[in-house]
Amino acid sequence: MNFKLHTFNGVQYALPEPLTPVKVLGSGTFGLVIRATSPHYETPVAIKIIRDTLGTAKEKANAFREIDILKTVRHQNIILIQDSFIFGQNVYIQTESLDSDLKMVLDSELIISEPNMLKMMKQIVSAVAYLHGICIMNRDLKPANILVDISTFHVKLCDFGSARLFPMRSRPNSPLATSPPHPVPCFPDELLEIPFDDAFSLKVPTSELILPKPVLEPFPSELTREIETLWYRAPEILFGERMYTVSVDLWALGCVLVEIALRKPLFAGDTDQEQMTLILHAFKLNYLPQTDWDFLSSYFRNACRTDLNDVLVGKGLKMRMGIDFLDVVLRFLQFIPSERLSAVNALEFRLFRHE
Structure with a gap:
């Protein structure tokens, strides 16, 4: 060559x-x-x-x-x-290669109809559901890493430089109780066919569909904190947690969907501390220096229990996109990682069944 x-x-x-x-x-x-x-x-x-x-x-x-x-x-x-x-x-x-990326599209004067917004959203959620279904964590989901064909609004995730395989949860009496050397569908027994548009179908375990919380456990070893552009980093990463799960992708996914609707970032801090403060204030919490994730998540779980409904409604999202959109993004943007909606479950919500 x-x-x-x-x-x-x-x-x-x-x-x-x-x-x-x-x-x-x-x-x-x-x-x-x-x-x-x-x-x-x-x-x-x-x-x-x-x-x-x-x-x-x-x-x-x-x-x-x-x-x-x-x-x-x-x-x-x-x-x-x-x-x-x-x-x-x-x-x-x-x-x-595609024409553009989502960041360039959202920063442009291009008019995007609500059906085309929903079309892009569904494709992004489908791609994340597929990745999680074959045990891949993206870890860098953001508009700049989503390519767009502006003539059709077909999108494709790109840049997997931060992506990583994650282990399946160990299950008693399972021949795959330990992490496999190659990405395979989680929980290979109890499989269910879930359609992804006309051209693709992904096998997803029944248990993933019926459990209200993600079934994936944290990594057995620490992961790098310096992932995902600041605006899309999940709270647990900002507060130093190094044993996180695919839920970091779900937080980023919620941020991206809101940004498509608003055409501007939901949380746009210039520093880690400012980003933490913006998120905490949205959840009606005050920023406290030296607060670690264990303390904060425990306090939120036991004493706070707020969500971002008031913030998103205040930004006009309910009027602009409707209650079905609000329902999905609020479930992605849960403060506690284990309570975030999985991508595959999101595809069953009414928002993505309108097409």
């Missing part, structure tokens, strides 16, 4: 021939994302260049884990990987 050097803002990068760069879609500490054309593909592709990832075992593992996850998932609302390769110390991930 022959590579050709290109330059962006004084930084050189290489692309394999015959890929031709069109524009830079994004850049950060990880590297670059380039839109490119190729005679081998009818439509443009996206190339994520993860710089200097082969220097340490941890960096190498993170890059290869993202590739493995992308090769594992198959869903109409998740970006499709086309190729991956190494050049020097850089790892390249080639995927399909």
Whole structure:
């Protein structure tokens, strides 16, 4: 494979021939994302260049884990990987490319009808339900990581650099009582077919549908706290909890759905402390320095029991989107992680059965 050097803002990068760069879609500490054309593909592709990832075992593992996850998932609302390769110390991930991302769409003047809002919302929830069904935690759900075809409002989740497999809950007398080496559906017995639009169906356990609380236990080891853009971080992460569950995705999901409706973030703090304060005030709690998650969650569970209904109604969401929308997002945005609505259960709510 022959590579050709290109330059962006004084930084050189290489692309394999015959890929031709069109524009830079994004850049950060990880590297670059380039839109490119190729005679081998009818439509443009996206190339994520993860710089200097082969220097340490941890960096190498993170890059290869993202590739493995992308090769594992198959869903109409998740970006499709086309190729991956190494050049020097850089790892390249080639995927399909869409017109825009949700952040750009929401920041634009593009008029989005309520049916198209609901169409995007349902697709995002479907993708998260699928990921959780095969034991994958996204950990970085935000509008910038949701690609949009603006002609059809078809969306696809992208960027799985923070994603991670999570273990199944141990079950007595189960041959899969320990965490499997590969992502498989949780609770492989008691499976039920749940339709995801016309083109896809996902096997989900019956127990996941009937239990009011998530059935997933915390990780057996600590996870990094520096995940998810600040505005979409769950309260437990902000307050230092390192044994969290897929519920962090559900909080982020609620924030994203509200942002689609409002076209602005629900909680937009500039610092961790400001973000904590905004969330606590919304739940009618005061911010106290040095408050840890165990104390706060225990106090909330036993003494507080408020929700975000007044805040969301005050922002006009009930009038704008209706009671069915409010019902779903309030269940995602529960302060206590175990009380958040699962994505697969959300698809059974009336909001997503109108289509």
